Amino acid sequence: MDMFSQGFIPKYERSLDVLSARHRVIGHNVANVNTPGYRAKDVDFQKVLGNVFSSFEAVSGRNEQERYIDGFERRIYENMEERVKRSYVPGNEAHEELIREISQLKYDIDPGFEDEDLEPFTVNPVTLNDDSPYNDVEIDEQMTKMSETQILYDLMIAAVQKRFSQVRSAIKESV
């Protein structure tokens, strides 16, 4: 099972990406604190984190061990698909049907997440009715958001470290 491209790593990667994007946007807001007519921006990081971690659950809807079993199963289907494709005869109806079935099975196993679903750069400009030079950056709000983002980022890093140390100890114990 390829744990580095399917396991926890891409999810944490994605979370770190969205958090650093948010941090960047907040920095941009603070940089424009005295810019006339500037409207504060934000990134919908909760939606993205929600997607990432709900797909975490959704793959199994169950516990971690079962998720690994799913990954294993998926691998089997992939293997099967590859073999079927290798012996593919053009125009053979039954063959095509089989390929379709297998890829459906694969899909059922891992709903996962698509890159476009997790587009982290949903910046929402706050829209006001008028075009006045009023600037709606609230510095304390931005600072709060910033430390929130930073804490979440640190948390994600700690979580990643923890997972890596688990993997590492699994490798060590096997020797």
Added chain:
Amino acid sequence: MEVGSVFTSFGISSSALTAQRKRMDFIANNLANAYTTRTEEGGPYKRQDIVFKEKAGDSAESLRGVAFEQANFEDIKPKLIFDPEHPDAREDGFVEYPDINVVNEMVSMVKATRAYEANVQVFASAKAMTKKAFDILK
């Protein structure tokens, strides 16, 4: 995450630091010249300031912080003070002084200082986050 984005984050904060510092220069210059009656162009000193402008494209990826432009206030009328003894006094005895409100300049100065501090905080936070990311290697 592409490597550039870390430094983009630093760049955003540093653009603001530059802009606020530049503003501070202008404020200092205005205060220093609050009573200047002679300039190279002739007449009293004229107040100068900068205006901030957002530096960004259409996407969130293209956020680049803040830019600034110099703003001149040519149309502002000089402040007239009656002082016939002054070497630069007009024939009617009034002296043209720059119309600089010291209180306004002080307020702008405090604003610039606070904005500068806020951006330093953001920079420090971005730096801490980047350093933290290196901890994954530990």
